[in-house]
Amino acid sequence: MTAIAASPAPALLWFRHDLRLADHRALAAALAGGRRVLPVFVLDDEAAGDWAHGGAARWWLKGSLDSLGRSLAARGAPLLLARGRAETVIPALAAAIGAAEIHAGRGYEPWAREQSRRVHEALREAGRALALHTTAILREPHGFGSGSGKPYAVYSPFAKTLLAAGDPPPPLPAPDRIPGVEAPAGGETLDSLALYPVRGEPDWARGFGALWQPGEEGAAARLSRFTARALGRYDSDRNLPGIEGSSGLSPHLRWGEISPVQVWHAARAAGAAAGATETFLKEILWREFAYHLLWHRPEMPARALRGEFDAFPWVPDQALLTAWQQGRTGYPIVDAGMRQLWRTGWMHNRVRMIAASLLVKHLMQPWQAGEAWFHDTLVDADLASNSASWQWVAGCGTDAAPYFRVFNPVLQGEKFDPEGAYVRRFVPELAKLPAAFIHKPWEAPAGILAGCGIRLGASYPRPVVEHAEGRARALAAFAALRKPGDAA
Structure with missing residues (x-):
């Protein structure tokens, strides 16, 4: 009699x-090995604590889970949704289906690392194994350092090293079929996870769907459109918020609907000019660098990486913070960005830098306040990139823009939005202004303002602080902070 091989445990x-x-x-x-699989997603807000998904991110998550669930079901393994502490939910589900192995992508946020540790311990006590894999970044940050053996603290040598290492291995194809296992009863539904405003509440995300298609299919479509239309001009167009010159892939990368490996190889295969491709790949490496920093400096989301900035004389002011959040600073390029953020859940990267600089330097507000607002309102809210970028702008990161580099919001607007297309789109009360005044309406003659229906201080605010005054105050605070012997 021929022995029948036992099916492997799911x-x-x-x-x-x-x-x-x-x-x-x-x-x-x-x-x-031909195993059957139970796919599961666990919403564990308690583990994330203060860094639980913000409102815009939760909107995206709902669409992404819906897309993933449909793709999995079509291949034979429906997605199980669960809510609760992962160290309780995951071991219970593994026991219910008799799984000896649990496979997951590695998390890099401090809370996600602690979550992984708790799940690992709970599974080990039950005789089960948690295997973590690289699914979100190009290269694991642990065990990877500079020539001195220390973690990288400066972006340029980090990027140079990764570029010199060559392209990552080709991406894996999606399986045509995923043999599933019957899920235990009691799972959640997308509606019960309450990721979107309930009926009767203001639908603040009503405009998101016109711009975004969460999910793997949407990510692939956006990547294809970018490599075909915009990659070849990426060197110049990426800084112009009035046109579609950036990839728009950040939320898809943040939720892992597409991997950086897939993006990397697609950019290489597109046949664009070498300079444009390299510039784009360096943006992927900036994201990678942010994860490298977060892994080695887990305090980055909350504390300045340069310790002397703990004593920086911020001047918290709720009225100024609110004006910035609402796009009512009186600086059109900044206000356009903040309104784009509220309307679409996203902001152009160049404008993010300008808006962030205004908040922390002209307005002297703590960078953590801006980071928290972005965390709640960005569909691509990513703890590593968000905190690393805010520290870069604030001058307190390991690899930061010098604090004395204070963006002039007028000059920035004139340089990167010269005709005012971006401002006209998101600050419609200024739409009729001539280009000469679109970034500085307070300099427009009274007759022009009246003809455009603009009343400064009423229909559009005057600047909350003059550039020269704000810059001088920021530099004075920085000078007082510097230690004797510090480089200028």
Whole structure:
């Protein structure tokens, strides 16, 4: 009699911030050996604490989970949604289906690392194994450092090293079929997860859907459109907020609907000019650098990486912060960016820098206040990139713009939005102004203002602080902070 081989025990696949099927190493490992798989996503707000998903991110998450669930169901393994502490939910589900192995992507946020540790310990006590895989970044930050053996603290040598290492291995294809296992009863639904404003509440995200298509299919479409239309001009167009010159991939990368490996190889294969491609790849490496910093400096989201900035004389002012949040600073390029953020859940990267500089330097507001606002209002809210970028602008990161570099919002607007197309779109009360005054309406003659229907201080605010005054105050505060012997 021929012996019948026993079927391997099923595996549990724990989706985290890698909501896709292509180039998913945890998925590939879970399927190895012909195993059946139970895919699960756990909403664990308690573990994330202060860094639980903000409102805009939760809107995106709902759409992404919907897309992933449909893709998994079509391949034979519906997605199980759960809510609660992962160290309780994951072991219970593994026990219910008899899974010896649990596969997941590695998390890099401090709370996600602690979550992984708790899940690992709970599974180990039950005789089960948690295997973590690289699904969100190009290269693991642990065990990777500079020539001195220390973690990188400056972006340029970090990027140079990764570029010199060559392209990453090709991405894995999505499986055609995923044999599933019957899920235990009691899972959540997308509606019960309450990721979107309930009926009767203001629908603040009503405009998001016109711009964004969350999910792996939407990510692939956006990547294809970018490489075909904009990559070849990326060197120049990426800084112009009035046109579609950037990739718009940041939310798809943040939720792992597409991997940086896929993006990297698509850019290489597009056949664009070498300079434009390299410039774009360096943006991918900036994201990678942010994760490198966060892994080695887990305090980055809350504390300045340059310790002397703990004593910086910020001047918290709720009225100024609110004016900035609402796009009522009186600086059109900044106000356009803040209104774009509220309307679409996203802001052009060049404008993010200008708006952030105004907040921390002209207005002397703590960078953490801006970081928190971005965390709540960005669909691409990413703890690593958000905190690293705010520290860069504030001058308190390991690799930061010098604090004495204070963006002039008028000159920045004139340089990167010369005809005012971006401002006219998001600050419609200024739409009729001639280009000569679109970034400085307070200099327009009274007759022009009246003809355009603008009353400064009423229909549009005057600047909350004059550039020269704000710059001088910021530099004075920085000078008082510097230690004797510091470089200028």
